[in-house]
Amino acid sequence: MKKILVIHYSQSGQLTEILHNFTRSFQTDDVDFVEIKPSRAYTFPWTSASFYKEMPSSVLEIETALEPIQFKYDSYDLIVLGYQPWFLSPSIPTTSLLKHESFLKLINHTPVVTVIGARNMWLNAQESVKKRIQDAGGKLIGNVPLIDKNPNLISAITILHWMSTGKKTKKWGVFPFPGISDQDIKNSTIWGDLLYRHFSTEQLSTFQDKLIEQKGIVISDSILFIEERAKKIFKIWAKGIVKKSNPTNWLIAFRFYLLFALFCVAPILLIINTLIIAPLTRNVIKRKKSYFYHTELKKS
Numbered sequence: 001m002k003k004i005l006v007i008h009y010s011q012s013g014q015l016t017e018i019l020h021n022f023t024r025s026f027q028t029d030d031v032d033f034v035e036i037k038p039s040r041a042y043t044f045p046w047t048s049a050s051f052y053k054e055m056p057s058s059v060l061e062i063e064t065a066l067e068p069i070q071f072k073y074d075s076y077d078l079i080v081l082g083y084q085p086w087f088l089s090p091s092i093p094t095t096s097l098l099k100h101e102s103f104l105k106l107i108n109h110t111p112v113v114t115v116i117g118a119r120n121m122w123l124n125a126q127e128s129v130k131k132r133i134q135d136a137g138g139k140l141i142g143n144v145p146l147i148d149k150n151p152n153l154i155s156a157i158t159i160l161h162w163m164s165t166g167k168k169t170k171k172w173g174v175f176p177f178p179g180i181s182d183q184d185i186k187n188s189t190i191w192g193d194l195l196y197r198h199f200s201t202e203q204l205s206t207f208q209d210k211l212i213e214q215k216g217i218v219i220s221d222s223i224l225f226i227e228e229r230a231k232k233i234f235k236i237w238a239k240g241i242v243k244k245s246n247p248t249n250w251l252i253a254f255r256f257y258l259l260f261a262l263f264c265v266a267p268i269l270l271i272i273n274t275l276i277i278a279p280l281t282r283n284v285i286k287r288k289k290s291y292f293y294h295t296e297l298k299k300s
């Protein structure tokens with residue numbers, strides 16, 4: 001009997017729902033479905049202060065204690081790791097899992113597939129996750145990122161509404177629903193089926209190519225453009241803030257910086273990029289996207 005570990009953390013339950021659908025066609029007797037919990041639960045809904053307070057630890061990948069994790073087996077034939085990005089980095093519970101001795105042992109010599117439940121920016125987070133899997137001796141063979149497909153600014157407004165109220169409802173009754181659409185959450189079954197077919201016929205190495213072919217992973221020019229720049233700036237903020245004995249005012253400053261960058265600076269830069277830079281750098285963009293579509297880690 002082949003054994004599959006499906007492991008994740010979810011605050012609102014969105015990622016749990018995705019993974020339930022994703023694993024629908026997996027034969028149930030060989031699946032160990034584990035939900036991890038931080039010892040100190042993150043408040044949900046978030047207040048503005050509690051939300052931004054997690055930025056430095058997210059970006060600097062500082063772990064938190066997790067409640068004891070029970071695994072059914074000592075080793076698995078496949079690991080499905082579900083996670084969500086926080087501040088362009090793996091969420092703190094995910095970082096903590098990826099530093100957890102018992103999980104690292106399971107990853108060693110094991111194929112891993114990541115399933116991401118993001119707003120729309122997961123590229124930087126995935127680089128960290130790739131590296132941690134590789135360092136633990138695992139082999140990332142697939143990545144299935146689910147995102148909110150609404151325009152960037154709209155999804156930023158709606159997710160702030162969701163995170164601050166705890167309700168996945170339409171802001172003022174006029175904005176679209178926040179988060180990943182119900183349809184895409186349902187359709188994650190399609191990608192799980194695809195994975196299980198490759199797994200049961202021992203063709204895991206071709207899974208990601210099939211996923212790309214069937215448009216199970218889509219990266220937009222604008223998200224690539226923003227992510228290439230934003231993480232470096234987040235790191236400067238995070239490193240500065242952790243050094244402060246009283247970071248409250250700095251966290252407030254970061255909040256205003258982020259909102260200004262997202263709603264004022266990014267749109268202007270994106271227009272310049274779309275009109276002037278992108279047409280001249282088509283091949284470079286294509287090459288960069290191709291890298292993120294695949295699972296190999298850049299050689300450093």
Ligand SMILES: Cc1cc2nc3c(=O)[nH]c(=O)nc-3n(C[C@H](O)[C@H](O)[C@H](O)COP(=O)(O)O)c2cc1C
Pocket residue numbers: 009010011012013014015016051054084085086087088089117118119120121122159163
């Ligand atoms: C503190 C925080 C930071 C987040 N940062 C990002 C981000 O950088 N990129 C992104 O695409 N989504 C981001 N999100 C959205 C999450 O990745 C995720 O989609 C959402 O929180 C729902 O996940 P859940 O299943 O844990 O409830 C963030 C959410 C939180 C709470």
